[in-house]
Amino acid sequence: MSSDPWGRVDETGTVYVRTADGEQVVGSWQAGSPEEALAYFERKYEGLVVEIGLLEKRVKTTDLSAKDAQTAVDHLREQVDAHHAVGDLDALRARLDKLVELVDKRREERKVQRAKQSDEARGAKEALVVEAEELARSDQWRVAGERLRSLVDTWKGLPRLDRKSDDELWHRFSHARSAFSKRRKQHFAQLDAQREEARKTKERLVSEAEALSNSTDWGPTAARYRDLMSEWKAAGRAQREHEDDLWNRFRGAQDVFFAARGSVFAERDAEQAENLKLKEELAEEAEKLVPVSDLKAARAAFRSVNERWEAIGHVPRDARPKVEGRMHAVERALQEAEETEWRRTNPEARARAEGLTGQLQAAVDKLRAQIDQARAQGNNAKADKLERELEGRQALLDQALKGLHEFGG
Template sequence: MSVREGDDWRVVGEYPDGTPDEALAYYRRKFDDLALRVRTLEQRRLAGGASAADLRGQAKKLKEEVVGAAAVGDLAGLAERLDALTGTLAEASAEEAAAHRAAVEEAIAHRTSIVERVEALAARDPKSIQWKQATAELTAAFEEWQQHQQTGPRLPKSTGQALWKRFRDARSTVERHRRAFFAELDETHKAARDRKTRIIERAEALASKGEDGIPAYRALLDEWKAAGRAGRKVDDALWARFKAAGDALYSARAERDAAEQAESAPRIEARKTLLEEAKAVADTADLTKARQLLTSIQRRWDEVGRIFPRDTERALDDQLRRIENDLRAREEVDWKRNNPETKARANEATRQLEEAIAKLETELADAQAKGDKKAESAAREALDARRAWLKAIGG
């Protein structure tokens, strides 16, 4: 079968076992299949979502099939449509390639940031690292790497391998530092555990000394504080043993204190009775009798003996001391008042004031007789002042 295309005839193919109409229908179906494929590519381009580069490649391949195809139909029209589609896809492919390059560059930057975080962790001093947090950071970085590898664009092979090598090396360094740190920490904990165990043994050996072992136990407590950490659980268990050894010593002291306090109960009551009696000191006007009463109370106070606890004894002593201080203050005032020198000075001052008052009374009478109001006012003011002074010194 041949078909005329313009001024030329083109041999389409042979159909030996059928009629001309059957042959024509067959080769038209061939054209329809090609047209459907062209239309499908055009629709996929309009719908979007497909790769422009892939569609462009399919369009070029389909054009090769269309040109000179064993089909009857407007092959030239299909070829023109494919050329137009290829041209449109060429620009989209360029944009797509640029976007892909940008995505790859962004992916490289992201992977690089992950690597740099792990490298920074590997460069830190292992002794300054909080390893629980650092381990969590390392695990998070690895998971982020895997997630990005699965969902991000594919990196160039050489770039991806170089970044992975950096990540792997940094992670290995962190793991090596972690193992070394905890190995050293285990040794430190073991040494501290051994030291504290020996301290406990010495503390437990003090049990037979009772209260007398407390000073030695306190010295062991200082050693305990300097022994270092042995790990939380081990430290808690060791401390429980050490504290139990101390509690045994302090319980002996507590028993003694309880016994002393029981013995002190009647002494406390005796001193409280003396305090009630001592209240009369303040009410006794005669200082000699007040002093005699207080001296008697003080003598009996000392005869009562020591009181436990010490805080109770100090509180009772403070109450008696306040009574002593009050009496001493009264005695000082009395001594100052009855001091011969003080009395002599007071008598001289009284005499001078009395003479001044007599003189001022004369001046006041003269001013009144003369009707001199100004002189009268001045004499009266001065006279009132002298009388007030005389009264103040007991004259």
């Protein structure tokens, strides 16, 4: 019989291993000596030691899952419990027990980590959903659209939650994107309709502008072009592929009209400047008739000047009041001379003036006689009163004599 501290071989070739629960049969050995039998089963033990050591290292240094680690522990425990090795099997069991504790601890840590990651992922996805729902109400179509696409990429990079929670959040997220897409589609459809309406309006405006481009009715046509421009601005923008072409046609038609009008106005301005020069010369000629010495000659000369004046035509508007005012001043001087001549040669007016002068002279003579009489009687108060009355009558008489003098009297 052969033995060592952890096992022995009896005389029948049966191999035993010593454990805390007593000896356990390892197996039967008939192929050689007892020493060879113990050496064989000791090598089995060393193999288990190596495998357990490797498993311990994998659990401590790699991301081996708890499930796979537990399966490996169970497999090794079966081998240890089968007692097919000679050595300190109880020590191996203790190591396996500690390894189970480590796996359980790692499982709990990973559970906590997964719960934390899940909470973080839930929070991140809820934040994405809230932002997506806010963006769904935005009218910043390009910016909001790009941001929603970025949120989708962010969502794909986050861990999945439990199916129910993940599906609920995704439904809200997807609904927000769909709502935004629907609003954006409606907006651009409406915008397209507005731009099509603007195109039709501007086509009409262009047609009218082109029809007016050869008009020579300068004032009304220019006013109509201003109205057309106001309508153009109010119409809004047409589609990009039409807007520039329509504008070029519209502006081109206006340019044709205003260039023609500018040319005509330039010729007119030159003609009116020459007219002004001629009228200024006539005004100077007319002004030489004042003061009037020979009314008949002056009237004939002014008539000649006025006929030439009327034949000349328009002058620049801003110069018109001044040059016409000079002619009107000469005309008023002639009228005043005519009125004076008429008063001087009017027989009825002369007779009235002579009659009035005679009456006033008689009244003055009478008052003087009454004053002399009052003084002689010593009635100075009455004389003073009559002298004051005499002053008024004498003033009227002087004025009448002056008027009578104008008649050559």
